[in-house]
Amino acid sequence: MxxxxxxxxxxxxxxxxxxxxxxxxxxxxxxxxxxxxxxxxxxxxxxxxxxxxxxxxxxxxxxxxxxxxxxxxxxxxxxxxxxxxxxxxxxxxxxxxxxxxxxxxxxxxxxxxxxxxxxxxxxxxxxxxxxAVYGLPELYRDRIAEAQLVGCPGCYPTASLLALSPLLKQGLVVPESAIIDAKSGTSGGGRQAKTNLLLAEADQSLGAYNVGRHRHTPEIEEVCSDLAGHEVLIQFTPHLIPMVRGILATVYATLRDPGLVRDDLITIYQAFYRSSPWVKILPSGTYPQTKWACGTNLCYIGIEVDPRTDRVIVMSAIDNLMKGQAGQAIQCLNLMMGWEETLGLPQLSFYP
CATH class of the missing domain: 3.40.50.720 (NAD(P)-binding Rossmann-like Domain)
Structure with missing residues (x-):
């Protein structure tokens, strides 16, 4: 061409x-x-x-x-x-x-x-x-392919929903028990000058913000409700972390079947995302780091089960400006045009 x-x-x-x-x-x-x-x-x-x-x-x-x-x-x-x-x-x-x-x-x-x-x-x-179609390809690929208008997800919802979706879609957890604890780099706040994003304010510090009222909460809840088949409320707490790029979302939820072990869930996630080239399910005992995804459109997911509390813990790492924003938008456009959804998007980070 x-x-x-x-x-x-x-x-x-x-x-x-x-x-x-x-x-x-x-x-x-x-x-x-x-x-x-x-x-x-x-x-x-x-x-x-x-x-x-x-x-x-x-x-x-x-x-x-x-x-x-x-x-x-x-x-x-x-x-x-x-x-x-x-x-x-x-x-x-x-x-x-x-x-x-x-x-x-x-x-x-x-x-x-x-x-x-x-x-x-x-x-x-x-x-x-x-x-409009919600632009999370891993959930709505077929609808995006037919769309003229796509509303691309926020960065926190992308990381959170990729971690939660298999659990809700398969009914593996009590939906109301889900808690999302997420951290984002400062680029998530945009390029406008803001006091809290100054180096002197943000460096050497870690803090939560918009607790119980972050605007990404209803977006996460709407998709979770769609997946669960009934209205779901989610507890979501974002934090600002002193780095430029990346989101790490740690999701906790109570298992319906306490007999499920980590390897069961890894198998379930691998099956759920088998045709999703941008989601990488990590092997047992390996937990994602934001640096791995930096500069790529990838989402890395690690899974753990705590048999003491009957909770599953899912960790999800993305680059907030890529899979959380511009990369995902290109991924959606690739689908809208009938192209491979990996076309023109970086798959390997520069490390470290």
């Missing part, structure tokens, strides 16, 4: 960490070509003014957001924007025939009342939102 046959792609909101990851991944994708980067505050600047290390790769200039123009030039558009903006743009882009992948929360919820409650934004695009 020559350059002239590549699919033209645009990114609205390319100046953040999610956007620059997409630019980086598109550079290596054999069937996609980045033709447009758009933004409000940085319009008119060369993309390399924001990210000088890419100056030798791209001469693109950040353009104002003109949906008509974008729809004419692009077949695929990534919306890498703060919550509450994509829902104003996606309808016009879909009307122009574009495939749209939203990296914010706007199209993650099948129940928009939940979105409005947690994100405080009234919605006028309910008909469009009903067509």
């Amino acid at each position: 020559g350059d002239s046959e590549r699919i033209p792609v645009g990114i609205i909101g390319a100046s953040g960490y999610g956007g620059v990851q997409l630019v980086r991944l598109l550079a290596d994708h054999p069937k996609l070509e980045l033709v447009y980067v758009g933004g409000e505050s940085s319009a008119g600047k060369a993309f390399s003014d924001l990210y000088p290390h890419l100056g030798h790769y791209t001469k693109l200039v950040i353009e104002p957001i003109d949906l008509e123009e974008i729809g004419n030039r692009c077949r695929v558009v990534f919306l890498s924007l703060p919550n509450g903006l994509a829902c104003d743009m996606a309808p016009a882009l879909l009307a122009k025939g574009c495939k749209v992948l939203d990296l914010s929360a706007d199209y993650r919820f099948s129940n928009l009342d939940t979105y409005e409650t947690w994100y405080g934004r009234q919605r006028t695009d309910r008909d469009i939102a009903e067509t």
Whole structure:
């Protein structure tokens, strides 16, 4: 496939960490070509003014957001924007025939009342939102393949749901007993200047935040409820850890059958993810580390059973900017285009 046959792609909101990851991944994708980067505050600047290390790769200039123009030039558009903006743009882009992948929360919820409650934004695009598919390929691969609009999951939900899904889908645990204890690197907070993300604040320190009220909670609960077949509430506590990339989610849940041992669960997980090339189930006694996933679209999962408490402990490690954001969006697009879902995505980290 020559350059002239590549699919033209645009990114609205390319100046953040999610956007620059997409630019980086598109550079290596054999069937996609980045033709447009758009933004409000940085319009008119060369993309390399924001990210000088890419100056030798791209001469693109950040353009104002003109949906008509974008729809004419692009077949695929990534919306890498703060919550509450994509829902104003996606309808016009879909009307122009574009495939749209939203990296914010706007199209993650099948129940928009939940979105409005947690994100405080009234919605006028309910008909469009009903067509959106939740972009977790390991659960909704077939639906993503047919979709025009995908709401890409948050980074915490990706790590948490990949750890929990086999347990809930197979009815192996008491759903209400599930507790997610997760840690994220500082890049999860975005590129905007924030006091709590300053090196002097975040380094040499570890703390929880948004306890009992993190916005990823209802997103996790909606998918868990879908898997379990009834409404499920989940206890989710996020922590900020002094590193740039990575999420480690440790999930605890009470087993329905206390006779299950670790190797039973490893076999169940291997079967559940047998056609999921990006999920790696680790051997007995091996627990994942974020560094293993860094710079890749992989999710590493380790499993343990505590027979004393009849609990299963599942550990899940991803790169929050890759499988937790831009990499997963490309994975979804590969499915939407009928390509291999591994196409153009890195599978090996640089280690250490």
